[in-house]
Amino acid sequence: MGVTRPPAERAALRAWVRLLQAHKTVLGCVREELSGEVTLPRFDLLSNLDREDGQTLAQLSRRMLVTAGNLTGLVDRAERDGLVERRADPDDRRATRVHLTRLGKKLYAEAAARHSRRIAGRFEALEPAELEELARLLDKLLGKEPAR
Amino acid sequence: MGVTRPPAERAALRAWVRLLQAHKTVLGCVREELSGEVTLPRFDLLSNLDREDGQTLAQLSRRMLVTAGNLTGLVDRAERDGLVERRADPDDRRATRVHLTRLGKKLYAEAAARHSRRIAGRFEALEPAELEELARLLDKLLGKEPAR
DNA sequence: TATTGTTATACTCTATAACTATA
DNA sequence: TATAGTTATAGAGTATAACAATA
Numbered sequence: 001m002g003v004t005r006p007p008a009e010r011a012a013l014r015a016w017v018r019l020l021q022a023h024k025t026v027l028g029c030v031r032e033e034l035s036g037e038v039t040l041p042r043f044d045l046l047s048n049l050d051r052e053d054g055q056t057l058a059q060l061s062r063r064m065l066v067t068a069g070n071l072t073g074l075v076d077r078a079e080r081d082g083l084v085e086r087r088a089d090p091d092d093r094r095a096t097r098v099h100l101t102r103l104g105k106k107l108y109a110e111a112a113a114r115h116s117r118r119i120a121g122r123f124e125a126l127e128p129a130e131l132e133e134l135a136r137l138l139d140k141l142l143g144k145e146p147a148r
Numbered sequence: 149m150g151v152t153r154p155p156a157e158r159a160a161l162r163a164w165v166r167l168l169q170a171h172k173t174v175l176g177c178v179r180e181e182l183s184g185e186v187t188l189p190r191f192d193l194l195s196n197l198d199r200e201d202g203q204t205l206a207q208l209s210r211r212m213l214v215t216a217g218n219l220t221g222l223v224d225r226a227e228r229d230g231l232v233e234r235r236a237d238p239d240d241r242r243a244t245r246v247h248l249t250r251l252g253k254k255l256y257a258e259a260a261a262r263h264s265r266r267i268a269g270r271f272e273a274l275e276p277a278e279l280e281e282l283a284r285l286l287d288k289l290l291g292k293e294p295a296r
Numbered sequence: 297t298a299t300t301g302t303t304a305t306a307c308t309c310t311a312t313a314a315c316t317a318t319a
Numbered sequence: 320t321a322t323a324g325t326t327a328t329a330g331a332g333t334a335t336a337a338c339a340a341t342a
Binding site: 031056057058061068069071072089092093094095096 | 322323324325326327333334
């Protein structure tokens with residue numbers, strides 16, 4: 001019960017708890033929208049491929065922070081549903097490159113548009129400057145230079 | 149690819165993507181620490197009971213944003229592992245109240261302590277004032293008055 | 297009728313580890 | 320030896336819906 005902690009820990013913990021709540025709340029609101037069709041890990045996959053098509057599983061694994069074994073399953077399911085396809089890498093016979101299909105692109109574009117509108121609505125409580133600041137703080141937390 | 153969107157949507161989306169990344173990254177770092185023993189949903193359950201012991205499943209369901217059916221499973225597993233126990237509510241024979249066992253309290257206290265140190269380390273990149281600001285912005289996003 | 301909680305089902309995601317084939 | 324990817328397994332979590340007991 002209400003264990004006492006150093007102030008620095010308390011502040012960090014407070015921020016982390018908020019971050020968890022915000023994640024869960026916004027996610028719940030996003031899920032309604034994407035509903036079945038696209039799960040978040042799948043959306044993450046499509047989004048990565050949209051940014052750079054034809055990545056290898058190893059690349060995706062590193063970027064998405066998902067183990068290779070689980071990525072196989074994720075890509076399997078996306079391929080089964082006709083959203084992506086595997087193609088052999090001509091230069092490295094160990095490697096497989098993953099490409100968005102036309103359906104995958106279409107579905108991603110639609111989902112991203114709805115997603116984006118929904119997110120914008122959900123974040124409306126924050127002023128533009130506050131949005132910037134939130135993104136900046138999270139970037140700093142992630143150890144990245146603020147993006148432009 | 150790089151679909152053009154209204155600025156407000158872009159800003160919100162940028163913040164949301166950062167929030168997702170931050171959530172995943174910090175979570176990965178927390179998981180190492182809690183490792184098997186306690187998953188995040190379980191930690192959330194224990195944490196809620198630590199704050200207020202003997203809540204009903206319905207209360208927990210609302211607070212944790214988990215459906216009643218799934219909460220049953222979560223409490224089942226926690227009870228199986230000896231962390232919580234169900235007790236009948238004397239006043240409402242439909243209701244069940246969930247209590248932390250001694251083991252549950254002990255395990256939660258330990259996990260929370262390690263968790264808290266780990267989180268503090270992970271959030272070190274942010275100045276105290278920035279931590280405050282992050283918590284404030286997330287509170288505002290959640291539609292809450294900033295906690296003190 | 298509404299609420300509390302359970303049961304059942306099916307699926308996605310995750311962790312872990314052993315394995316094959318290429319490099 | 321190291322890397323790319325697959326396969327296998329087991330478990331947790333989730334959505335969904337039907338159901339019983341009680342209010």
